Amino acid sequence: MWNDEACPKQSYVPPEKVKEISANHSLMRRIRSTFRMIFGIPDYELYLDYWHAAPPKDEQTPMSEKEFFRQAIEQRYGNGKRTRCC
């Protein structure tokens, strides 16, 4: 669908790297991220961590927060796949 091309796919991040990333997170940061994850709020901080851990080949710089959020919302709701219960 259209938003697939608009949003370059993030590269795979191996578990060792993930461990390394999360080791540096403060308690507040963990609480923030937990909250975001439960309600499905796009996590820009997490995106940046992943981007730096494994930069996608064809990108020079990560997206700005505004740009990231735009794409994330479009991806989450725009493809008409988001079913929820009654």
Place this chain on the structure above:
Amino acid sequence: MKSRMFSILIWGAISLVGAVAWGWVALVRGEEINAAWLLIAALASYAVAYRFYSRFIAHKIFNLNDKRATPAEVHNDGKDFVPTNKWVVFGHHFAAIAGAGPLVGPTLAAQMGYLPSTIWIVVGVILAGAVQDFIILIGSMRRDGKSLGQIAKEEIGPVGGLIAMVGILAIMIILIAVLALVVVNALAESPWGTFTIAMTIPIALFMGFYMRYIRPGRVGETSLIGFALMMLALVAGQWVAESPTLGPMFTFSPEALAILMIIYGFIASILPVWMLLAPRDYLSSFLKIGTIGLLGIGIILTLPTLQMPAVTKFIDGSGPVFTGNLFPFLFITIACGSISGFHSLVSSGTTPKLIAKESHSRAIGYGGMLMESFVAIMALIAATILTPGTYFAINSPAAAIGTDAIAAARTITEWGFTVSAAELTQLAKDVGENSILSRTGGAPSLAVGMSVIFSTILGGKALMAFWYHFAILFEAVFILTTIDAGTRVGRFMVSELVGNFAPKFKDMTWLPGNIISSAVISLGWGYFLYAGVIDPLGGIKTLWPLFGIANQMLAAIALAVGTTIILKMGKKVYAWVTLVPLTWLLTVTMTAAWQKLFHPEPAIGFLSHASAFSKALEQGQLPKGVKTIEAAKQMIFNDRVDAIMTAIFVGIVLLLIIDCLRVWISILRGTYRGSLQEAPFVESKGDASIYGGGGHSHSA
């Protein structure tokens, strides 16, 4: 050895407490029973089922293995696939499955007393609902997070896949219509409610712009502002309702509200998602979790006494809220809370892509559904703490109890539930409405129940009207979210189906295509909504069973897929785990569908209702409660459409079951040539969940 003894003692004690509570709930007669007994019976049963039955499914059938990497670990990209802490995924999953369903169903079913509903909610979730959610979650998790439709296609065949897709679209239309009807019934002739809900639209738009342009990505902050504005609208609503000029502007008939709702759904489906859908969805998720939590705390703090008898005379099928015998209609009326086919879509949606370890799926899939079932128990409590007289005054259609308090009180007292006209008028005044009579659909009576609980804790009678409208607001907001999102999902399905014949439709950015597909889907559910609104018997009576049948049929499809997976894994001795609930659901839905089609009683059977109307018209009379000949003709037409819809659901499920039987028989005979379509085994490199540290695999 010591810990084993300890475990036996603990679980023995839990089982004993549960058994005593069940005994109390089931056998006490003649005196009122405290809600605490219901809570204890349910919680003890959930605990035992989780500890033993879900463990059996996890180990004996699926051999959940933490050495096997999950899709989140294999594809970890920080976006769609993220290994996540077990309890965070649990929260995410619960927020996605909980909705208006588990609140409305038990409220309607309360007309038969609290006992039948309690048994079905608890037993149903343990043996059917939680099993379905859990097994589909595992199935999707072992297939790179594929959807139910894709799994059906790969494990059963292309025909099965297509049938599942058409089924999902049909169910979606009925689901939206019935939920919209719940909102219409709650807001009709209620300026306070209508104003508050109408204000949520500009508030959501404001939030959308704020999140996109002013403070990008600050969802929490934006939602807080949105919530504050909504509370302001709630308080202002009372003032609007009392104002002689503004009050009438926000007072609408059900017909007008239905048309407004259809226009709203159509526009919302075309607008960019960031403008309306996304902000509303976040706000409603917060509100949903918050209010369900508040309801739980309220019930535990107040421990109210149930006023409704354990079993009422309406188990014989003559009830005013919905007609039809306890079997099969109770099991159709309470879907979400016991077993909900819709969950199979969530279980094969975002959740499987977040699971860090295979063993986590047990708490998330099985445990998440137990939690939803508990919400249904709380809704049942909120409905049964009202005196039966009040409950029936709110939930019976005007055709049954008349339109004024005196007539209603007389009729309901004749049924054996004493209530006075003064009580009914006083209650309406307490909650700030002109009338509470015949506000069918479950939402208003739940709101009255909640306002009774909340005002006991905070504010007393003075705040009762506020709590009532708060509860209405909360229900309406997340129902509107379902309407927004559902119309959109439906629009994409229509585009994809039409796209097979007119390829231009597959381009989702093509505006004319968007408009046509949105119009098709909005008019689709709009038709059923409008038919429900003008139905003199009260549309809920017609639509809710149709929705229940549809939802349970989707569950049957999911369980059939689950059975196929178990058989293909070579675990035929354990196939009863899905075959038992599948057989039960097929029995219930087929009986209900048959009765909805061919029952001679016009209040139950669609076709006999249509022919009773035709007969009356032929004799030159108008059927009771109908004003014009055109309206009567319209209703005959609607009955036939409902009958066709029911027949379509039956057809879809029968076709799918036949397709499955073909596969099952060839597996059992050993002639099956296909194979299990699981993703290849990849060894896990340890717990990769970013928050929550070490292995959370050791759950009880």
